[in-house]
Amino acid sequence: MSPAWWQWAATRGSLTRRLIEAGAPRRFQVRLLEQRPDRPRRDEARALGVATDRLVWRREVALCLNDRPWVMARSVAPLNGLRGQRLAGLGERSLGHWLFRQPGLERGPIEVSADPAPFCHAPGPWGRRSVLRHGRFAVLVQEFFLDNMVDDLALPAR
Template sequence: MPPVRWYRSFRQARLNRPALAGTAAFWLQAEGSLTRHLQLRCRQRFHVEVAHEGFCLPTREEALTLGIPHRQRAWIREVRLCGDGTPWVLARTIIPLDTLSGRGRRLRHLGRVPLGAWLFSHREWSRGPLQTGLCHPVRPGDPRCARRSIFSNRDHRLLVGEYFLPELLARPL
Protein backbone atom coordinates (compact mmCIF):
# COMPACT_ATOMS: atom_id res chain seq x y z
CA MET A 1 0.00 0.00 0.00
CA PRO A 2 1.24 3.52 -0.66
CA PRO A 3 1.92 5.84 2.28
CA VAL A 4 -1.29 7.35 3.69
CA ARG A 5 -1.99 10.41 5.82
CA TRP A 6 -5.03 9.62 7.99
CA TYR A 7 -7.62 12.19 9.05
CA ARG A 8 -10.36 11.80 11.66
CA SER A 9 -13.04 12.92 9.21
CA PHE A 10 -13.74 13.53 5.54
CA ARG A 11 -14.03 17.25 6.32
CA GLN A 12 -10.44 17.39 7.67
CA ALA A 13 -9.13 15.55 4.61
CA ARG A 14 -11.00 17.88 2.28
CA LEU A 15 -9.39 20.91 3.91
CA ASN A 16 -6.00 19.47 2.91
CA ARG A 17 -7.09 18.47 -0.59
CA PRO A 18 -9.96 20.74 -1.68
CA ALA A 19 -10.34 18.95 -5.02
CA LEU A 20 -11.46 15.81 -3.15
CA ALA A 21 -15.03 15.66 -4.41
CA GLY A 22 -17.42 13.77 -6.66
CA THR A 23 -16.82 10.04 -6.91
CA ALA A 24 -14.04 9.98 -4.30
CA ALA A 25 -16.25 11.84 -1.81
CA PHE A 26 -19.06 9.34 -2.35
CA TRP A 27 -16.84 6.30 -1.71
CA LEU A 28 -15.05 7.82 1.26
CA GLN A 29 -18.34 8.62 2.99
CA ALA A 30 -20.49 5.65 1.91
CA GLU A 31 -22.37 4.22 4.89
CA GLY A 32 -22.86 0.52 5.54
CA SER A 33 -21.11 -2.26 3.69
CA LEU A 34 -18.67 -1.17 1.00
CA THR A 35 -18.95 -4.68 -0.45
CA ARG A 36 -22.68 -4.18 -0.96
CA HIS A 37 -22.17 -0.76 -2.60
CA LEU A 38 -19.64 -2.28 -5.00
CA GLN A 39 -21.88 -5.24 -5.82
CA LEU A 40 -24.69 -2.86 -6.77
CA ARG A 41 -22.41 -1.11 -9.29
CA CYS A 42 -21.35 -4.27 -11.09
CA ARG A 43 -22.82 -4.96 -14.49
CA GLN A 44 -21.82 -8.62 -14.40
CA ARG A 45 -19.90 -9.95 -11.42
CA PHE A 46 -18.28 -9.00 -8.13
CA HIS A 47 -15.53 -11.14 -6.64
CA VAL A 48 -12.76 -11.12 -4.04
CA GLU A 49 -9.16 -11.99 -4.90
CA VAL A 50 -7.07 -12.91 -1.87
CA ALA A 51 -3.59 -11.40 -2.24
CA HIS A 52 -2.27 -12.44 1.18
CA GLU A 53 -3.51 -13.94 4.43
CA GLY A 54 -1.42 -14.94 7.40
CA PHE A 55 0.28 -13.99 10.65
CA CYS A 56 2.49 -10.92 10.20
CA LEU A 57 3.48 -7.79 12.05
CA PRO A 58 1.15 -4.84 11.53
CA THR A 59 2.73 -1.47 10.94
CA ARG A 60 3.56 0.58 14.01
CA GLU A 61 0.70 2.95 13.15
CA GLU A 62 -1.82 0.07 12.74
CA ALA A 63 -0.77 -1.44 16.08
CA LEU A 64 -1.13 1.96 17.77
CA THR A 65 -4.60 2.44 16.24
CA LEU A 66 -5.73 -0.97 17.53
CA GLY A 67 -4.05 -0.52 20.92
CA ILE A 68 -1.91 -3.66 20.61
CA PRO A 69 1.84 -4.02 21.27
CA HIS A 70 3.93 -2.87 18.32
CA ARG A 71 5.76 -6.19 17.89
CA GLN A 72 2.69 -8.41 18.34
CA ARG A 73 1.80 -10.47 15.33
CA ALA A 74 -1.75 -10.32 13.97
CA TRP A 75 -3.74 -12.06 11.25
CA ILE A 76 -3.42 -9.80 8.23
CA ARG A 77 -5.71 -10.21 5.24
CA GLU A 78 -5.12 -8.31 2.01
CA VAL A 79 -7.60 -8.64 -0.82
CA ARG A 80 -8.66 -6.99 -4.06
CA LEU A 81 -12.37 -6.25 -4.40
CA CYS A 82 -13.12 -6.61 -8.09
CA GLY A 83 -16.06 -5.48 -10.17
CA ASP A 84 -16.62 -6.82 -13.66
CA GLY A 85 -13.13 -8.36 -13.71
CA THR A 86 -11.30 -5.16 -12.64
CA PRO A 87 -9.76 -4.48 -9.21
CA TRP A 88 -11.60 -1.49 -7.71
CA VAL A 89 -10.49 -1.54 -4.07
CA LEU A 90 -7.54 -2.91 -2.13
CA ALA A 91 -8.54 -3.91 1.40
CA ARG A 92 -6.23 -4.60 4.33
CA THR A 93 -7.57 -6.03 7.57
CA ILE A 94 -5.59 -6.34 10.80
CA ILE A 95 -7.05 -8.87 13.25
CA PRO A 96 -5.31 -9.02 16.66
CA LEU A 97 -4.62 -12.46 18.16
CA ASP A 98 -7.23 -12.15 20.91
CA THR A 99 -9.94 -11.43 18.30
CA LEU A 100 -9.22 -14.82 16.70
CA SER A 101 -10.46 -16.71 19.76
CA GLY A 102 -13.92 -18.25 20.12
CA ARG A 103 -16.25 -17.39 17.24
CA GLY A 104 -13.53 -15.11 15.86
CA ARG A 105 -11.62 -18.21 14.68
CA ARG A 106 -13.81 -18.11 11.57
CA LEU A 107 -12.10 -14.91 10.47
CA ARG A 108 -9.01 -16.91 9.47
CA HIS A 109 -11.04 -19.03 7.05
CA LEU A 110 -13.03 -16.53 4.97
CA GLY A 111 -11.20 -17.27 1.73
CA ARG A 112 -13.00 -15.46 -1.07
CA VAL A 113 -15.95 -14.48 1.13
CA PRO A 114 -15.97 -10.68 1.54
CA LEU A 115 -15.14 -9.68 5.12
CA GLY A 116 -17.72 -6.88 4.90
CA ALA A 117 -20.48 -9.36 4.11
CA TRP A 118 -19.43 -11.42 7.12
CA LEU A 119 -19.19 -8.44 9.51
CA PHE A 120 -22.49 -6.87 8.49
CA SER A 121 -24.30 -10.21 8.80
CA HIS A 122 -23.15 -10.63 12.43
CA ARG A 123 -25.01 -8.00 14.44
CA GLU A 124 -22.66 -8.26 17.43
CA TRP A 125 -20.03 -6.36 15.41
CA SER A 126 -20.29 -2.59 15.22
CA ARG A 127 -18.30 -0.11 13.20
CA GLY A 128 -16.51 2.83 14.76
CA PRO A 129 -16.07 6.21 13.04
CA LEU A 130 -14.60 6.29 9.55
CA GLN A 131 -11.21 7.91 9.08
CA THR A 132 -10.29 9.30 5.67
CA GLY A 133 -6.86 8.81 4.17
CA LEU A 134 -5.05 10.68 1.42
CA CYS A 135 -2.61 8.39 -0.35
CA HIS A 136 0.75 9.34 -1.77
CA PRO A 137 0.85 7.09 -4.85
CA VAL A 138 4.17 5.74 -6.03
CA ARG A 139 2.98 4.20 -9.33
CA PRO A 140 0.18 5.28 -11.73
CA GLY A 141 -2.28 2.54 -10.66
CA ASP A 142 -1.84 3.07 -6.91
CA PRO A 143 -4.77 4.15 -4.71
CA ARG A 144 -5.49 7.88 -4.46
CA CYS A 145 -7.58 7.87 -1.29
CA ALA A 146 -8.60 5.47 1.45
CA ARG A 147 -10.78 5.03 4.48
CA ARG A 148 -10.56 2.85 7.54
CA SER A 149 -12.48 2.00 10.65
CA ILE A 150 -12.34 -0.24 13.67
CA PHE A 151 -15.01 -2.89 14.06
CA SER A 152 -15.60 -4.09 17.59
CA ASN A 153 -17.44 -6.93 19.30
CA ARG A 154 -17.40 -6.58 23.09
CA ASP A 155 -13.67 -6.89 23.89
CA HIS A 156 -12.56 -7.80 20.36
CA ARG A 157 -11.48 -5.38 17.63
CA LEU A 158 -10.19 -5.40 14.09
CA LEU A 159 -9.06 -2.67 11.70
CA VAL A 160 -10.35 -2.55 8.13
CA GLY A 161 -8.64 -0.28 5.59
CA GLU A 162 -10.13 0.24 2.11
CA TYR A 163 -7.93 1.81 -0.59
CA PHE A 164 -9.75 3.13 -3.67
CA LEU A 165 -8.11 2.47 -7.02
CA PRO A 166 -8.26 4.92 -9.97
CA GLU A 167 -10.40 2.49 -12.00
CA LEU A 168 -13.25 2.81 -9.51
CA LEU A 169 -12.86 6.56 -9.01
CA ALA A 170 -13.02 7.11 -12.79
CA ARG A 171 -16.41 5.36 -13.05
CA PRO A 172 -19.55 7.47 -12.98
CA LEU A 173 -21.78 6.94 -9.96
Protein backbone atom coordinates (compact mmCIF):
# COMPACT_ATOMS: atom_id res chain seq x y z
CA MET A 1 0.00 0.00 0.00
CA SER A 2 1.39 3.38 -0.98
CA PRO A 3 1.92 6.04 1.72
CA ALA A 4 -0.86 8.13 0.12
CA TRP A 5 -3.35 5.28 0.57
CA TRP A 6 -2.08 4.41 4.03
CA GLN A 7 -3.00 7.94 5.16
CA TRP A 8 -6.60 7.28 4.06
CA ALA A 9 -6.90 3.69 5.28
CA ALA A 10 -5.31 4.31 8.68
CA THR A 11 -7.34 7.46 9.52
CA ARG A 12 -8.71 6.96 13.03
CA GLY A 13 -10.82 10.12 13.02
CA SER A 14 -13.81 10.97 10.88
CA LEU A 15 -13.50 9.83 7.27
CA THR A 16 -16.37 12.21 6.45
CA ARG A 17 -14.28 15.16 7.63
CA ARG A 18 -11.26 13.99 5.60
CA LEU A 19 -13.40 13.57 2.48
CA ILE A 20 -14.88 17.05 2.84
CA GLU A 21 -11.42 18.59 3.31
CA ALA A 22 -9.84 16.66 0.42
CA GLY A 23 -12.78 17.26 -1.89
CA ALA A 24 -13.11 21.01 -1.34
CA PRO A 25 -14.61 22.95 -3.02
CA ARG A 26 -16.76 20.03 -4.22
CA ARG A 27 -20.14 19.55 -2.49
CA PHE A 28 -20.23 16.59 -0.07
CA GLN A 29 -23.37 14.49 0.23
CA VAL A 30 -24.48 11.20 1.71
CA ARG A 31 -26.66 9.10 -0.58
CA LEU A 32 -28.73 6.68 1.50
CA LEU A 33 -28.97 3.38 -0.38
CA GLU A 34 -30.66 1.23 2.26
CA GLN A 35 -31.34 1.23 5.98
CA ARG A 36 -33.29 -1.46 7.81
CA PRO A 37 -33.19 -4.24 10.37
CA ASP A 38 -31.42 -7.28 8.96
CA ARG A 39 -29.33 -10.31 9.88
CA PRO A 40 -25.55 -9.73 9.92
CA ARG A 41 -23.22 -11.56 7.58
CA ARG A 42 -21.05 -14.16 9.33
CA ASP A 43 -17.95 -11.93 9.33
CA GLU A 44 -19.98 -8.98 10.67
CA ALA A 45 -21.48 -11.07 13.48
CA ARG A 46 -18.01 -12.30 14.42
CA ALA A 47 -16.60 -8.73 14.45
CA LEU A 48 -19.45 -7.53 16.69
CA GLY A 49 -19.55 -10.64 18.89
CA VAL A 50 -23.20 -11.44 18.12
CA ALA A 51 -24.99 -14.49 16.76
CA THR A 52 -25.81 -14.54 13.04
CA ASP A 53 -29.50 -15.00 13.82
CA ARG A 54 -29.70 -11.73 15.83
CA LEU A 55 -31.21 -8.66 14.22
CA VAL A 56 -28.92 -5.72 13.49
CA TRP A 57 -29.47 -2.21 12.18
CA ARG A 58 -27.89 -2.13 8.70
CA ARG A 59 -27.20 1.06 6.77
CA GLU A 60 -25.59 1.34 3.36
CA VAL A 61 -24.60 4.69 1.88
CA ALA A 62 -22.48 6.25 -0.83
CA LEU A 63 -20.33 9.17 0.26
CA CYS A 64 -20.25 11.50 -2.72
CA LEU A 65 -18.50 14.65 -3.89
CA ASN A 66 -20.40 16.56 -6.58
CA ASP A 67 -22.69 13.55 -6.97
CA ARG A 68 -19.75 11.22 -7.70
CA PRO A 69 -19.50 8.33 -5.20
CA TRP A 70 -16.04 8.24 -3.59
CA VAL A 71 -16.74 5.73 -0.79
CA MET A 72 -19.33 3.01 -0.25
CA ALA A 73 -20.07 2.39 3.43
CA ARG A 74 -21.95 -0.36 5.22
CA SER A 75 -22.60 0.01 8.94
CA VAL A 76 -24.02 -2.72 11.15
CA ALA A 77 -25.04 -2.36 14.82
CA PRO A 78 -26.80 -4.82 17.14
CA LEU A 79 -30.39 -3.68 17.71
CA ASN A 80 -30.18 -4.32 21.46
CA GLY A 81 -27.53 -1.58 21.79
CA LEU A 82 -29.47 1.10 19.92
CA ARG A 83 -31.75 2.28 22.74
CA GLY A 84 -31.95 6.05 22.60
CA GLN A 85 -29.54 6.44 19.66
CA ARG A 86 -32.17 7.53 17.05
CA LEU A 87 -29.98 6.44 14.15
CA ALA A 88 -32.95 5.60 11.94
CA GLY A 89 -33.51 9.34 11.62
CA LEU A 90 -30.08 10.05 10.12
CA GLY A 91 -31.44 9.92 6.58
CA GLU A 92 -28.85 11.44 4.26
CA ARG A 93 -26.67 12.75 7.06
CA SER A 94 -23.32 11.20 7.88
CA LEU A 95 -23.12 8.53 10.59
CA GLY A 96 -19.50 9.63 11.13
CA HIS A 97 -20.58 13.19 11.85
CA TRP A 98 -22.80 11.88 14.67
CA LEU A 99 -20.33 9.24 15.92
CA PHE A 100 -17.29 11.48 16.26
CA ARG A 101 -19.21 13.98 18.40
CA GLN A 102 -19.86 11.31 21.06
CA PRO A 103 -17.67 11.71 24.16
CA GLY A 104 -15.64 8.62 24.98
CA LEU A 105 -15.95 7.08 21.50
CA GLU A 106 -13.45 4.24 21.10
CA ARG A 107 -12.33 2.81 17.77
CA GLY A 108 -11.07 -0.76 17.61
CA PRO A 109 -8.29 -1.93 15.29
CA ILE A 110 -8.71 -1.00 11.63
CA GLU A 111 -8.72 -3.96 9.25
CA VAL A 112 -7.57 -3.05 5.72
CA SER A 113 -8.23 -5.18 2.65
CA ALA A 114 -7.73 -5.02 -1.11
CA ASP A 115 -10.57 -7.54 -1.47
CA PRO A 116 -13.98 -5.84 -1.73
CA ALA A 117 -15.92 -8.97 -0.77
CA PRO A 118 -15.80 -8.44 3.02
CA PHE A 119 -16.97 -4.85 2.65
CA CYS A 120 -19.23 -4.30 -0.35
CA HIS A 121 -19.49 -5.04 -4.03
CA ALA A 122 -17.89 -1.91 -5.44
CA PRO A 123 -14.85 -1.39 -7.66
CA GLY A 124 -11.93 0.30 -5.98
CA PRO A 125 -8.46 -0.21 -4.60
CA TRP A 126 -8.95 -0.57 -0.83
CA GLY A 127 -11.48 -1.23 1.89
CA ARG A 128 -11.32 -0.90 5.65
CA ARG A 129 -13.46 -1.65 8.65
CA SER A 130 -13.47 -1.29 12.40
CA VAL A 131 -15.80 -1.44 15.36
CA LEU A 132 -16.59 1.85 17.11
CA ARG A 133 -17.96 1.79 20.65
CA HIS A 134 -19.75 4.38 22.75
CA GLY A 135 -20.97 2.93 26.05
CA ARG A 136 -23.27 -0.01 25.24
CA PHE A 137 -23.50 1.06 21.61
CA ALA A 138 -21.23 -0.71 19.09
CA VAL A 139 -21.21 -0.33 15.31
CA LEU A 140 -19.11 -2.05 12.67
CA VAL A 141 -18.27 0.56 10.04
CA GLN A 142 -17.07 -0.82 6.71
CA GLU A 143 -15.82 1.57 4.02
CA PHE A 144 -14.59 0.89 0.52
CA PHE A 145 -12.76 3.56 -1.46
CA LEU A 146 -13.94 3.78 -5.07
CA ASP A 147 -12.15 4.40 -8.36
CA ASN A 148 -13.85 7.84 -8.63
CA MET A 149 -11.85 8.92 -5.58
CA VAL A 150 -8.65 7.60 -7.13
CA ASP A 151 -9.34 9.59 -10.32
CA ASP A 152 -10.51 12.83 -8.68
CA LEU A 153 -7.61 13.00 -6.19
CA ALA A 154 -5.01 11.57 -8.59
CA LEU A 155 -4.11 8.88 -6.06
CA PRO A 156 -1.97 5.87 -7.04
CA ALA A 157 -4.07 2.82 -7.92
CA ARG A 158 -2.45 0.87 -5.06
